Amino acid sequence: MNARLRRGGYGMRVLLAAVLGVVLGAAILVGVRTEITSLRYELHSLRDDEARLRSEVEKLRVEAAVLTAPERLEARARELGLSYPRPGQVVSLPPSIATATRP
Amino acid sequence: MRRTRTPRSLVPHGRLLVLACAILACLGALSLRAIQLQALDGARLADIARRQAQTILRLHSLRADIRDRNGTLLAVSANVDSVAASPRAIADLERTAASLARVFQRPVPDVRARLNPARGFVWIKRWATPGEAERLRTLNLRGVHLHPERRRFYPNGDMAAAYLGFADRDGRGLSGLELVFDRELRGSVAALPARRDARGKKLLSVDPGTNGRTGRAVTIGLDAQLQHIAERALERAVARSGARRGTLVALDPYSGELLIVAEVPTFDPNRFWLEDPARFRARAFVDAFEPGSTLKPFTIALALEEGVVAPDEEFDCENGSWRVLDRNIRDFRPHGVLTVSDILRLSSNIGVAKIAERLGSARLVDGLRRFGFGERSGSGFPGEATGVVRNLGEHQAVERANLAFGQGISVTALQLASAGAVLANGGWRVVPRLARHSGSDPASLAEGRERVISQRTADLVMDMLRDAVARGTGRAASLPHHEVAGKTGTAQKVVDGRYSRERHVASFLGIVPALNPRLVAAVVLDEPEKSYTGGAVAAPVFREVASFAVEQLAAPVEGAE
Structure with missing residues (x-):
């Protein structure tokens, strides 16, 4: 009788273990799926961040281009008392002379 | 054994079993x-699920940059915020x-x-400034939204505006280079597969990448x-001359690259x-004079060529007046006997008309067309x-004489500069190039020319043009360290069928430096009021540009070697 009970208890344990195994497997599967979805959202959020930063870079490029526009630079230079050289004040020497006069 | 078995021992076992x-x-x-869902109805259900969750995300690329030959940005795109409202969703319209x-500094009424409660969507301001967008974010008004939109910026304002043209709010090139290079700049719209979650949020299924959709910078x-x-x-x-407008176009005489296309007045x-649409015209290309x-x-180049x-042959310039059939041809100042070189230096109409008579109508007309006049430049x-x-016809002596000194013909400033490039580069026809020449081999430029x-x-005429600047009508274009070749022009405009x-x-x-040309430019001023001759009003403009160009293009000082 005890042996049967023991046999019955063993079977029960195997059954419970199998059930637990199935439940655990399902939980892992669900967990993995949830993690994938969560990572996908995270990836999406990172892509959003990337797009935002790209947009920021674009705006900064525009700003830099506006700040270095010749008209603006000329106005700033004039404020500082600078002016364009008159014709003939700047000359480019031929390479032969430029090399010969180099110390 | 059976009798000793207690019922209690069976109860938990039995319940557990149940x-x-x-x-x-x-x-x-x-x-x-699961088997039914996965195996039997799997394909049908998967298809339904896919259709429900999958969507296509359309990504528009930003219009690519236009840069100058040194990499300076001339046109660039960026995302900016536009402000829209849903009046139906706004509880307190007056307060909003x-x-x-206050944010846009506009009258409250x-x-x-605009906030018509009957409407579900209204634009409040397209392309708001970053400051305005930031203030709205802080206010966080209910029913007011910020939408990112693409915007084209021209960082240099009105610089080369008519030449560059502009693109509309949807990123399509409407005029100028924006239209010419529209396909390259615009790129394509990427349609990428994405998944939609229960809240409707879209998640990309693949890496968006950038290939195939980003426009190419020009x-x-x-x-x-x-x-x-x-x-x-x-x-x-x-401003000085009181002219209605001015145009200056300059190109590299060898590559044909357009270095300058300036128009005054211009626009932003x-x-x-x-802006006034009349200012959108790139007159260097579209207006003939x-x-x-x-x-x-x-004319002289064709006569020399034939x-x-x-060059040293003499012509009698009739002391300023010469009768051709029923018309008198006059010089600005009377001249006696002049060589061909002097005819160009002193700009004698009579002298050049006599040269054209030798050349004949057919050779003159054909020759001018070979220089590129009367047809599109190919730009x-x-x-x-x-x-x-x-x-x-050969019998049309008056018309031939007029044509010889630039009357009865109309040209664009670009054609004039391109024809000047033929004299500067040793006789080769040049096709003006809008884009920078990408080939590293200068010989490739000569292919098919x-x-x-x-x-x-070409050398003979260049010598004459140097003389015209050094001692002739174009003295106002001369530079201290570089020789300039050039020719002035003063044409009467036709008003009501008569020359005004x-x-x-x-x-x-003008061509500079004359001995090793790097830049050929045509300067045109329309209806100058005070001084009106080319030598007085147009030549100084060339001088100013040329003096900077020889530095910018690093042309070595002449005669120093």
Whole structure:
């Protein structure tokens, strides 16, 4: 009788273990799926961040281009008392002379 | 043994068994359902699920940059915020209108009128400034939204505006280079598969990447520094002379790259919708005018090429008046006997008319067409004018004489500069290039070129043009350390079918440095009022630009070696 009970208890344990195994497997599967979805959202959020930063870079490029526009630079230079050289004040020497006069 | 078995020992075992059986039954049922869903109806259900969750995300790329030959940004795109509202979703319209009016510094009634409660969506302001967008974010008004939109910026404002053109709010090129290079700049719209979650949020299924959708940046031959100098010089000349407008176009005589395309007055393409559309015309390409004496070098070049005159041959210039059939041809100042070189230096109409008589109508007309007059230059710029070179019979002596000194013909400033490049580069026809020449081999530029005149003829005419600047009508274009070749032009405008004595077109065709040309430019001033000759108003503009160009293009000082 005890042996049967023991046999019955063993079977029960195997059954419970199998059930637990199935439940655990399902939980892992669900967990993995949830993690994938969560990572996908995270990836999406990172892509959003990337797009935002790209947009920021674009705006900064525009700003830099506006700040270095010749008209603006000329106005700033004039404020500082600078002016364009008159014709003939700047000359480019031929390479032969430029090399010969180099110390 | 059976009798000693207590019922208690069976109870928990029995209940456990029942529980286990129930769980097993549930699992069995679930398994059967799973099998049904996965195996039997799997394909159909997967298809339904895919259709529900999958969507296509359309990504528009930003319009690519336009840069000058040195990499300076001339046109660039960025995302900016536009402000929209859903009036139906706004609880307190008066208060929201007051807040928006404060942010955009607009009258409250105007903003309130836009917030029509019957409407679900209204734009409050397209392309808001970063400051305005930030203030709205802080206010966090209910029913007011910020939408990112693409915007085209022209960082240099009105610089080369008519040449660059502009793109509309949807990123389509509407005029100028924006239209010419629209396909390259715009790129394509990427349609990427994405998944949609229960809240409707879209998640990309694949990496968006950038290939195949980003527009390609275009580098043009323009030099932003030279362009700036030219525009300021032209602006001053227009203001000084009281001219209606001015144009300056300059190109590299070998590659044909357009280095400067300046127009005055100009406009700001950043707000083109507020500007006068008449200013959108790139007049260097689309407006033709009678060139007057700037055409004389080409008449003389053709006569020299055909061998009908020699450089030192003398012509009687009739002391300023010569009768051809029923018309008198006059010089600005009377001259006696002049050599061919002096005829060009002193710009004698009579002298050049006599040279054209030797050449004949057919050879003159054909020759001018070989220089590129009367046909499109091949630049590909939209709306480019052909100008007019009419066929002439040999008996049409008056028309031939007029044509010889630039009357009865119309040309664009671009054609004039391109023809000047033929003289500067040793006789080769040049196709003006909008984009920067990408080939590293200068020899590749000569492929498929057409020779218009011989090297010898080109050199002879260049010598005469140097003389015209050094001692002739173009003295105002001379530079201290570089020789300049050039020719002035002053043409009367046709008003009501007659040449007007009051309205003129002043022009100058210049080449610098004359001994090793790097830049050929045509300067045109329309209807200058005070001084009106090319030598007085157009040549100084060339001088100003040329003095900077020889530095910018690093042309070594001449005669130093």
